[in-house]
Amino acid sequence: MHPLLTRPRQLGLYLLAWFPLAGILVYLLAEPGALSWGEATAITGPLCLAYAFVCLAAWYPCRATPLEKSGFVKLLLTHLTAAVLLSTLWLQMAKGLSVGLMRWGGFPGLDQRLAKYIPLLWVTGVLLYVLSVTFHYVLLAEQASREAQERALQARVLARDAELKALRAQVNPHFLFNCLHSVSALTSSDAGKAREMCILLADFLRTTLRLGGKETITLEEELALVRGYLAIEKVRFGVRLHMEEDVQKQTMETLIPPLLLQPLVENAIRHGIANLPEGGVIRLSAQEKANVVSIVVENSFDPDSPAPLKTGLGLDNIRQRLDTRYGLEASISVHTEGNRFQVSLRLPAQQNGAVA
Amino acid sequence: MSGMMDKKIRAVIVDDEELARQMLREFLSAHQEIEIAAECANGFEAVKTVTELKPDLIFLDIQMPKLDGFEVLELIGTDRAVVFVTAYDEYAIRAFDIHAVDYLLKPFSAERFETALQRAQQRLGGKLPAPTELSSSARSPAQPLERIVVRDGTRVFIIPVAKLDYAEAQDDYVALATEGKKHLKQQTISSLESALDPSRFLRIHRSYIVNLEKVTKVEPYSKDNHMVVLSNGTQLPVSRSGYARLREFLDQTRAK
Numbered sequence: 001m002h003p004l005l006t007r008p009r010q011l012g013l014y015l016l017a018w019f020p021l022a023g024i025l026v027y028l029l030a031e032p033g034a035l036s037w038g039e040a041t042a043i044t045g046p047l048c049l050a051y052a053f054v055c056l057a058a059w060y061p062c063r064a065t066p067l068e069k070s071g072f073v074k075l076l077l078t079h080l081t082a083a084v085l086l087s088t089l090w091l092q093m094a095k096g097l098s099v100g101l102m103r104w105g106g107f108p109g110l111d112q113r114l115a116k117y118i119p120l121l122w123v124t125g126v127l128l129y130v131l132s133v134t135f136h137y138v139l140l141a142e143q144a145s146r147e148a149q150e151r152a153l154q155a156r157v158l159a160r161d162a163e164l165k166a167l168r169a170q171v172n173p174h175f176l177f178n179c180l181h182s183v184s185a186l187t188s189s190d191a192g193k194a195r196e197m198c199i200l201l202a203d204f205l206r207t208t209l210r211l212g213g214k215e216t217i218t219l220e221e222e223l224a225l226v227r228g229y230l231a232i233e234k235v236r237f238g239v240r241l242h243m244e245e246d247v248q249k250q251t252m253e254t255l256i257p258p259l260l261l262q263p264l265v266e267n268a269i270r271h272g273i274a275n276l277p278e279g280g281v282i283r284l285s286a287q288e289k290a291n292v293v294s295i296v297v298e299n300s301f302d303p304d305s306p307a308p309l310k311t312g313l314g315l316d317n318i319r320q321r322l323d324t325r326y327g328l329e330a331s332i333s334v335h336t337e338g339n340r341f342q343v344s345l346r347l348p349a350q351q352n353g354a355v356a
Numbered sequence: 357m358s359g360m361m362d363k364k365i366r367a368v369i370v371d372d373e374e375l376a377r378q379m380l381r382e383f384l385s386a387h388q389e390i391e392i393a394a395e396c397a398n399g400f401e402a403v404k405t406v407t408e409l410k411p412d413l414i415f416l417d418i419q420m421p422k423l424d425g426f427e428v429l430e431l432i433g434t435d436r437a438v439v440f441v442t443a444y445d446e447y448a449i450r451a452f453d454i455h456a457v458d459y460l461l462k463p464f465s466a467e468r469f470e471t472a473l474q475r476a477q478q479r480l481g482g483k484l485p486a487p488t489e490l491s492s493s494a495r496s497p498a499q500p501l502e503r504i505v506v507r508d509g510t511r512v513f514i515i516p517v518a519k520l521d522y523a524e525a526q527d528d529y530v531a532l533a534t535e536g537k538k539h540l541k542q543q544t545i546s547s548l549e550s551a552l553d554p555s556r557f558l559r560i561h562r563s564y565i566v567n568l569e570k571v572t573k574v575e576p577y578s579k580d581n582h583m584v585v586l587s588n589g590t591q592l593p594v595s596r597s598g599y600a601r602l603r604e605f606l607d608q609t610r611a612k
Binding site for chain 1: 372373375398401419421443444462463503
């Protein structure tokens with residue numbers, strides 16, 4: 001269905017635009033003198049009204065041959081064929097109308113007098129169709145841009161939702177409870193350490209709130225957050241927690257959605273290190289190759305411990321956030337080998353100033 | 357009263373975090389009547405230590421490496437006072453189901469700890485409830501069993517249910533057949549059946565539960581009876597009602 005037919009207001013405007021065109025045609029027909037002004041108006045009025053609707057058919061070939069995707073020859077052939085066909089149809093309508101007007105409207109000899117305007121009418125029909133094609137391409141472009149705007153808006157809403165969800169899941173209450181318990185234990189044995197832990201925790205929470213509100217942050221900022229988180233967990237886990245970092249310098253400025261890595265590192269502790277009596281290593285690496293940044297979070301885990309259900313949810317959340325932001329340009333994959341668990345992220349190497 | 361208390365209460369602390377153990381040590385140091393017999397940093401150690409030392413009182417963390425707190429209790433029984441110490445509140449109902457003395461949420465105050473200790477002392481002074489069967493009462497039915505823990509002396513075996521071939525009832529025990537070995541566990545076959553995932557395990561006989569993934573053939577055995585053959589060649593008898601259940605299962609799988 002043509003979009004104008006469902007919007008009466010716009011249809012009205014469209015028909016209104018035909019009035020001057022019809023006026024010109026009346027002038028062209030009546031001015032040479034063969035037709036009276038009355039005759040010219042009587043024939044042009046219904047003819048233009050009918051053709052206004054016939055020209056709406058241009059919407060279909062216009063939609064089938066989008067300007068930016070179709071070659072010039074194809075465009076020309078399509079619309080020329082349509083123009084000739086519709087104009088011929090229009091001519092037949094004009095002839096029929098003139099006969100009708102002659103018989104029942106009291107305009108004797110009208111069809112003969114109109115006959116010498118046939119070429120003029122035919123050319124006008126073609127031109128009017130071409131005008132309609134132009135109009136429809138404008139209409140389609142407007143529609144496409146509105147759809148693109150809606151999509152962009154939706155993507156933003158989704159991204160915001162994902163961030164919020166991530167934030168909510170972010171500060172795991174059990175992490176806080178365990179932390180506070182450590183602080184509580186330290187107050188009598190090592191007051192200085194207890195104070196240090198309070199400050200670490202406050203820094204971490206503050207950074208989480210600050211970064212979580214941003215659209216993107218640099219990998220360096222995210223790494224600082226992760227280090228703060230690990231410093232707290234180090235107090236709890238002591239020698240059981242080892243950390244290795246292998247981050248290429250040029251990746252530090254890469255822009256990523258905030259709190260992308262912290263949940264991965266939290267999982268690495270919760271489902272990896274926490275299940276190992278002797279502890280283990282968390283390895284974080286980032287490399288750039290051909291404008292793609294690969295970030296890998298790897299940890300030791302106990303293959304005998306039951307598969308954690310919650311990791312899946314955390315990963316789904318990250319996958320969804322990458323999807324809304326980068327589409328097919330980013331990916332996340334999980335890999336286990338022996339007692340190593342590995343999550344790999346690949347995303348475009350966008351940096352400040354280089355992004356749209 | 358104090359004359360009667362010449363024997364100290366022996367306690368074991370089980371927590372994988374050093375700071376958490378330190379906290380309990382500190383709170384307990386104010387109590388002369390309690391002696392810390394040992395500290396354990398994971399579930400395996402806890403089973404070994406408790407079996408050897410037979411303490412009166414255990415402070416038990418839930419989230420730990422190797423075995424969680426509930427699995428530890430399943431292996432050592434509940435014939436001693438247990439105080440759970442954890443940051444997670446969602447296990448409280450399970451904990452009281454198995455007659456835990458108390459459930460301390462981290463972080464806790466010295467006063468709250470005193471209350472827990474008083475409860476433990478009252479429990480130890482009175483009669484302890486009979487050991488309950490843990491695997492059935494402590495596990496929520498919504499979550500089928502993923503692994504079975506078995507103790508042999510101080511050694512602990514963890515059997516992922518996927519590796520279990522079949523279970524056979526032997527008086528008060530079940531024999532769990534896995535990878536060519538059999539492990540004995542004090543449990544009834546019915547309680548094991550109810551804990552296992554019914555879409556993966558089937559009671560084919562009064563005395564047998566079979567892992568359906570391991571079944572390769574169902575054969576007639578005598579006029580009225582059938583047997584199943586497992587992938588490792590083991591043959592198990594199928595009772596008449598077991599055969600009906602097996603047929604129903606096979607029909608359902610085929611329908612899919």
